[in-house]
Amino acid sequence: xxGASSTAQVEVLKENSKKCSEKRKENCSIEQTEEYVDLVExxxxxxxxxxxxxxxxxxxxxxxxxxxxxxxxxxxxxxxxxxxxxxxxxxxxxxxxxxxxxxxxxxxxxxxxxxxxxxxxxxxxxYVRYRVPSAIREEVLQSNRVRRVISMLGKETxxxxxxxxAEATAILEExxxxxxxxxxxxxGGLIRKIFKQxxxxxxxxxxxxxxxxKLSSQKPLLLIPTHRSYLDFxxxxxxxxxxxxxxxxxxxxxxxxxxxxxxxxLRRCGAYFIRRSFGKDKLYxxxxxxxxxxxxxxxxxxxxxxxxxxxxxxxKSLQPKFGMLTIALEPFFDARVSDVAICPITLSYEKTVExxxxxxxxxxxxxxxxxxxxxxxxxxxxxxxxxxxHVKAGQIISVYETAVGKVDxxxxxxxxxxxxxxxxxxxxxxxxxxxxxxxxxxxxxAVVFPCSVMAAVLLKHIxxxxxxxxLYKAEKELIWTCDLLIKLxxxxxxxxxxxxxxxxxxxxxxxxxxxxxxxxxxxxxxxxLHLSNSVFKQCNSLISLGRRRNEFMHNVIHVAMLxxxxxxxxxxxxxxxxxxxxxxxxxxxxVFMPDSAAVDFEKTxxxxxxxxxxxxxxxxxxxxDKDVKDFLVSLIDPFLxxxxxxxxxxxxxxxxxxQHSQSLKSLCMRIQTYISVLYCEPYLxxxxxxxxxxxxxxxxxxxxxxxxxxxxxxxxxxxxxxxFSNTIREFALTIHPLPAKL
Numbered sequence: 105x106x107g108a109s110s111t112a113q114v115e116v117l118k119e120n121s122k123k124c125s126e127k128r129k130e131n132c133s134i135e136q137t138e139e140y141v142d143l144v145e146x147x148x149x150x151x152x153x154x155x156x157x158x159x160x161x162x163x164x165x166x167x168x169x170x171x172x173x174x175x176x177x178x179x180x181x182x183x184x185x186x187x188x189x190x191x192x193x194x195x196x197x198x199x200x201x202x203x204x205x206x207x208x209x210x211x212x213x214x215x216x217x218x219x220x221x222x223x224x225x226x227x228x229x230x231y232v233r234y235r236v237p238s239a240i241r242e243e244v245l246q247s248n249r250v251r252r253v254i255s256m257l258g259k260e261t262x263x264x265x266x267x268x269x270a271e272a273t274a275i276l277e278e279x280x281x282x283x284x285x286x287x288x289x290x291x292g293g294l295i296r297k298i299f300k301q302x303x304x305x306x307x308x309x310x311x312x313x314x315x316x317x318k319l320s321s322q323k324p325l326l327l328i329p330t331h332r333s334y335l336d337f338x339x340x341x342x343x344x345x346x347x348x349x350x351x352x353x354x355x356x357x358x359x360x361x362x363x364x365x366x367x368x369x370l371r372r373c374g375a376y377f378i379r380r381s382f383g384k385d386k387l388y389x390x391x392x393x394x395x396x397x398x399x400x401x402x403x404x405x406x407x408x409x410x411x412x413x414x415x416x417x418x419x420k421s422l423q424p425k426f427g428m429l430t431i432a433l434e435p436f437f438d439a440r441v442s443d444v445a446i447c448p449i450t451l452s453y454e455k456t457v458e459x460x461x462x463x464x465x466x467x468x469x470x471x472x473x474x475x476x477x478x479x480x481x482x483x484x485x486x487x488x489x490x491x492x493x494h495v496k497a498g499q500i501i502s503v504y505e506t507a508v509g510k511v512d513x514x515x516x517x518x519x520x521x522x523x524x525x526x527x528x529x530x531x532x533x534x535x536x537x538x539x540x541x542x543x544x545x546x547x548x549x550a551v552v553f554p555c556s557v558m559a560a561v562l563l564k565h566i567x568x569x570x571x572x573x574x575l576y577k578a579e580k581e582l583i584w585t586c587d588l589l590i591k592l593x594x595x596x597x598x599x600x601x602x603x604x605x606x607x608x609x610x611x612x613x614x615x616x617x618x619x620x621x622x623x624x625x626x627x628x629x630x631x632x633l634h635l636s637n638s639v640f641k642q643c644n645s646l647i648s649l650g651r652r653r654n655e656f657m658h659n660v661i662h663v664a665m666l667x668x669x670x671x672x673x674x675x676x677x678x679x680x681x682x683x684x685x686x687x688x689x690x691x692x693x694x695v696f697m698p699d700s701a702a703v704d705f706e707k708t709x710x711x712x713x714x715x716x717x718x719x720x721x722x723x724x725x726x727x728x729d730k731d732v733k734d735f736l737v738s739l740i741d742p743f744l745x746x747x748x749x750x751x752x753x754x755x756x757x758x759x760x761x762x763q764h765s766q767s768l769k770s771l772c773m774r775i776q777t778y779i780s781v782l783y784c785e786p787y788l789x790x791x792x793x794x795x796x797x798x799x800x801x802x803x804x805x806x807x808x809x810x811x812x813x814x815x816x817x818x819x820x821x822x823x824x825x826x827x828f829s830n831t832i833r834e835f836a837l838t839i840h841p842l843p844a845k846l
Contacts, residue, residue, distance in 0.1 A: 203309050203311055204309070204310045204311055205307050205308065205309060205310070206307070206308050206310050207305045207306060207307060207308075208305075208306035208307075208308050208342070208343065208346060208495070209296070209299060209300055209303070209305055209306055211308075211346050211347075212346060216293045216294075216296045216297045216300075217293055219292075219293060219296060220289040220290065220292050220293030220296070221289060221293075224285075224289075224345065224348060225348055226317075226320065226344075226348050226349050226350040226351075227317065227318075227320050227321035227348075227349075227350070228321060228350075229320065229321055229322075229323075229324070229350075229403030230321055230322060230403075231402075231403055232402060232403040232404065233402055235402065235404060237280055237281055237282050237283060240280065240395075240398060240399075240404065241273075241276040241277070241280050241395075243398060244276060244391060244394045244395050244398055245269070245272055245273060245276060247394045247398070249390050249393065249394050250272060250387075250390050250391060250394055252390075253386050253387055253389075253390040254268045254269065254272065254387070256386070257386060257387060268387070271387065272387060272391060275387070275388060275391050276391060276395070278361075278377065279376055279377055279378065279391065279392065279395060280371075280376055280395065281353055281371050281372075281374050281375055281376040282371050282372050283353070283372060283373070283374050283405075284372040284373075287369060287372040287373060288341070288345070288351060288372070288373050288374070291369060291373055292341075292342060292345055295338055295342060296342070298486065301486060302457075302485060302486060302488060302489060302490055303489070303490055303491070303492075303493055304454075304489065304491050304492050305492055305493070306339070306492075306493045306494075306495060307492065307493070307494050307495065308343065308495045308496075309495070309496040309497065310347075312447075312496060312497030312498065312499075312500075313343070313347050313349070313497055314347075315497070315500060316349060316447055316497050316500065317347060317348065317349045319445050319500060320349050320350055320406065322445075323441075323443050323444060323445040323502075324400045324401070324403050324406075324407075324435075324441055324443075324444050324445070325352075325406035325407070325444075325445050325446075325447060326400075326406070326407055326408075326409075326429075326432055326444060326445070326446045326447065327340060327352050327406050327407070327408040327409075327447050327449060328408075328409065328410070328411050328446060328447065328448050328449065328542050328546075329408070329410065329448075329449040329450070329451055329546075330410075330412075330416075330421070330449070330450050330451050330452075330546050330550070331410040331412050331413075331414065331415050331416060331422075332415060332416055332419070332451065332453055332456055333415065333451075333453060333456045333457060333458060334415070334457070334458065335453075335456075335457065336410070336415075336451055337354050337356070337375070337408065339451055339493070339495065340352065340354075340408060340449060340451075341354070341373060341374065343495060344406075349406075350405050350406060351373075351374055351405065351406075352374060352405055352406040352407060352408035353374045353375075353376055353399055353404070353405045353406075353407055353408070354374055354375045354376070354408045354409070355376060355378055355396065355407070355408065355409040355410075355428060356370065356375040356376065356377055356378070357377070357378065357380055357414075358377045358378065358379050358380065359380075359473075359474045360375070360377065360474060361377040362474070363474055374405065376395065378392055392431075393431050393434070396428075396431050396432060397431065397432070397434060397435050400432060400435050400441065400444065401435050401440050401441055407432060409428045409432075411424045411425065411428075411429065411539055411542055411543060412424065412425065412543075413425035413428075415458075415462075417462040417465050417466055417651075417796065418462075418466065418651060418654055418794075418796050418797075419650075419651040419652060419653075419654035419655045419657075420654045420655075420657055420658065420693070420694065420695075421543055421546065421547055421658065421694075421695050423692060423695065424536075424539035424540060424542070424543050424695075425539075426532075426535050426536055426539055429535050429538065429539055429542075430527055430531075430532070430535045432444070433503060433531075433535060433538075434527075436503050436504070436507070436513075437511065437513060437516055437527075437528075437531055438513075438516050439513050439516070439517070442504065443502055443503055443504035443505075444503040444504075445500050445501070445502060445503070446500065446501040446503060446538070446542060447497055447498065447500050447501075448497075448498040448499075448501075448542045448543075448545040448546045448549070449495070449496070449497050449498065449546075450494075450495070450496045450498060450546045450547075450549040450550050450551075451493065451494075451495055452493065452494040452495075452496075452550050452551040452552075452553075452655075453490070453491075453493055454490065454491030454492045454493070454553045454555060454611055455490045455491050455555070455611050456490070457485050457490060459648065459651070460648075462651065463644060463647050463648050463651065466647055466651075466794045466795060466796055467640060467643065467644070467647065467793060467794070467795070468773060468776065468795050489610075491553070491555075491607075491611050492553065492597070494551040494597065496549040496551075498545040498546065498548070498549050499545060501538070501541070501542070501545075503538075506534075506538065506541075507534060510530065510533075510534050510537075511530060511531060511534050512530065515528055516528075536698070537698075540695065540697050540698065541697075543695050544695065544697060547658040547659075547695065549595070550595065550655070550656075550658070551595050551596075551597050552589065552594045552595060552596045552597065552655060552656040552659070553596075553597055553598075553611070553655075554582065554586065554596075554597070554598045554603070554608050555607075555608045555611035555612050555652060556652045556653060556655045556656055557582060557585050557586050557589060557596070557598075557656070558578070558582055558608050558609075558612060558616075559612060559649040559650070559652035559653045560585065560652075560653040560656075560735075560738075560739060561573075561578065561581045561582055561585055562578075562616065562623075562625055562649055563646070563649050563650065563653060563738070563742075563790075564735065564738040566625060566646065566649075567738060567741075567789075571624065571625045571627065572622045572623065572624040572625070573622065573623050574621055574622055574623075575605060575618070575621050575622065575623055576621070578605070578623045579603055579605055582603065582605075582608070583600045583603065585735065586598050586600060587600065588732060588735070589656060589659065589660070591715055592659060592660055592663060592711070592715075593659055593711075594656050594659045594660075605623075606618075609623060612649070612652070614626065615644070615645040615648045615649065616645075616649075625645050625649070626645050627641070627642050627645065628641050628642070640780070640793065643780075643790050643792070643793050645790075646789065646790030647790040647791075647793075647794055648790075649790065650742065650789075650790040650791060650794070653739065657694065657739065658694065658695065660736065660739060661690075661694045661740070662704055662705075662707075662708040663708055663711070663712060663717075663736055664736040664737070664739045664740040665683055665686045665687065665690075665740065666679070666683065666708060666709070666712065666718070666725075666727075667727060667732070667733045667736035667737050667740075668686070668736075668737050668740055668741075668744070668839055669682045669683060669686065669838065670718065670725055670726065670727045670733070671727075671733075671737075673724050673725060673726040674724065674725055675723055675724055675725075676720070676723050676724075676725060677723075679705075679725050680702070680705050682838045683701065683705050684701045684705075685834070685835075685838050686838055686839075687701055687704075688804075688808075689747065689804055689835065689838075690743065691804065691807070692800040692803050692804055692807075693743055693797070693800050709725070716728060716729075717729050717732055741789075742789040742790065742791040742792075743791055743797060744839045745789060745791075745792070746779070746789060746791045746792050746794070746797050746798065746801065747797075747801040747804075747835070748832070748835065748836065748839075749775075749778075749779050749782070749792060750775050750779075750798050750801040750802070751801065751805070751828075751831075751832050751835070752832070753774070753775050753778045753779075754771075754775075754802070754805070754811070754822065754828070755822075755825065755828055755829060755832060757774070757778075758771065758811065758820075758821060758822045759820075759821040759822070760821055760822045760823075760825065761821060762812070762819065762821060764821065765812075765819040765820055765821040766819075766820065766821075767817065767818045767819070767820070768799065768802060768813060768817040768818075768820050769817070771802065771820055772795050772798045772799050772802065773795075775798050776793045776795060776798060779792045779793060780792070780793050802820065805828070806820075808831065809823070809824070810822070810823065810824055810827055810828045810831060811823060811828075
């Protein structure tokens with residue numbers, strides 16, 4: 105490449121950067137804008153030189169590269185058409201749905217540099233008042249809530265106002281974001297380049313995104329994505345930037361803050377860091393609440409957080425956490441905003457980059473502390489391909505419309521402004537219902553990939569001591585199972601006429617591999633080499649496959665429970681009774697809308713009758729298809745058997761007094777050891793030593809008041825052995841007949 109061409113290209117980049125800075129001047133002070141110009145010019149020179157060294161800016165038959173950036177980087181209008189054609193060929197797009205799909209990797213400019221430096225013009229919230237990050241922190245510090253708490257703490261503790269002000273300022277400096285458009289552009293371009301290397305495509309349903317963009321100028325936005333990977337918040341920010349929507353501020357755990365360099369970059373991309381727990385720290389509560397709410401009231405940016413609180417390691421949705429949603433909706437309850445729009449976002453991964461890490465954690469191996477060094481060591485992920493990602497913004501929920509007849513905002517109007525408001529019971533009920541609605545909307549929009557279905561097929565055969573399948577038989581069963589799941593309502597990205605078994609096996613590696621004409625589940629996968637226990641090595645593969653199967657369990661859990669209950673024909677009344685009991689037992693394992701058991705039962709039985717899978721004659725239900733019943737039972741049995749094993753241990757060995765109590769973690773480890781010794785290799789389920797499942801089985805006992813468990817989970821003991829024994833007996837009858845091993 106000639107030096108003149110390189111210089112011309114860099115000059116064009118600098119010119120474009122200056123144009124961007126001029127637009128920025130409308131909302132920035134002169135001093136800030138000059139700093140921004142300097143940073144962008146330096147960034148343009150650095151990135152331009154790097155691209156030249158990497159050969160990304162190439163000569164084109166001796167033609168001059170002195171054309172303008174806009175002419176040289178026309179948006180690829182046919183990118184969406186290419187993706188549509190590809191999806192139709194692969195059978196991965198339902199034409200009758202009428203939804204517009206686009207590959208985010210092809211959206212906009214081909215060049216990552218040009219994409220990152222594009223003319224970004226998001227709609228502004230109608231009532232926004234531009235504030236720099238330092239001004240936001242100062243307004244929080246001077247807010248009525250924070251001043252009242254500082255005054256109250258001064259009287260309670262005897263500390264001076266200056267001391268408390270200094271502490272509050274330090275907390276805000278630690279918490280607050282330092283958003284920088286320059287850094288966001290740089291990181292965005294880098295992430296886009298990395299994703300092109302490790303991801304096949306990122307498919308976006310653009311209908312929901314267009315609606316989100318439209319509403320972003322009218323209402324404060326809450327963005328609530330699913331949380332399966334560290335990539336979740338990166339994807340959401342990338343998505344909004346790509347479609348010219350204001351990028352969000354993100355409530356992130358403090359773990360990331362301590363990653364040298366990375367924490368600072370995340371802070372400049374809009375992350376504000378909160379402690380994992382702050383208990384009764386009144387000052388921290390006030391600052392965190394006010395900092396979150398000021399972004400909602402002023403409309404500086406959408407607020408993004410995860411309703412599940414933390415990443416799901418199991419592939420299933422976690423139970424919703426209500427605290428953050430309550431804080432975010434308080435301005436609506438106080439009538440400081442007229443409405444809030446909530447957008448559930450579903451991110452479906454064919455394979456997550458942290459899958460092996462999640463499997464280790466579920467077996468009880470501690471999660472390594474987040475660090476920059478660990479991130480650098482994990483660069484091996486760049487050598488792998490993680491398949492497809494599917495992104496869908498769900499139906500946007502208007503809090504105002506949803507609250508009609510449920511929330512009386514006049515109640516708060518009667519509270520003096522000098523009093524810190526508390527959450528009223530009807531508001532708490534409303535928030536809880538809304539949280540479940542968001543989670544169920546996320547689940548409804550989740551996409552299931554064929555590799556998840558293949559995992560369920562393999563696990564069914566492993567239960568019968570078969571660890572390998574002939575390829576033709578595996579493909580045949582995969583097709584049958586996919587057809588069934590589609591009938592049951594799964595959003596399956598699959599075409600039975602073009603099943604790519606090589607890709608399916610690759611997405612299940614390294615626990616699954618192909619040898620000759622057989623697909624084999626690895627009993628000692630490379631990811632388990634660090635384990636000395638042979639049972640744990642085997643379960644490394646089983647837990648990994650179980651995690652994949654869990655990705656569609658929300659679609660079939662209701663029919664699976666009925667399949668288990670209807671092993672023998674039962675009356676409608678008896679079936680409903682056992683359905684409710686089983687649902688109560690699995691309430692921590694799967695997400696159920698509270699107080700909707702009867703409605704869900706009627707809906708599920710109607711679905712099965714319409715599919716001719718059950719019959720209903722003379723008030724008796726009977727499952728009509730044995731193959732379907734056996735498959736559905738194989739999906740739910742691992743959880744039920746693990747619960748039974750866990751409870752049998754507890755009735756025999758759990759402490760029965762407070763003096764002899766132990767921590768929940770310690771108890772779960774004992775149960776895990778007990779189960780791993782109790783059963784020999786062929787009969788063990790992956791869930792049997794999955795600490796998440798074991799812990800859920802104990803939480804249910806606490807919910808049923810059969811064991812005592814303190815809030816800190818440090819003291820657990822049995823309080824009613826007699827009632828506990830009766831519960832186990834009833835549970836055994838509910839899942840009768842039990843597998844032979846019990």
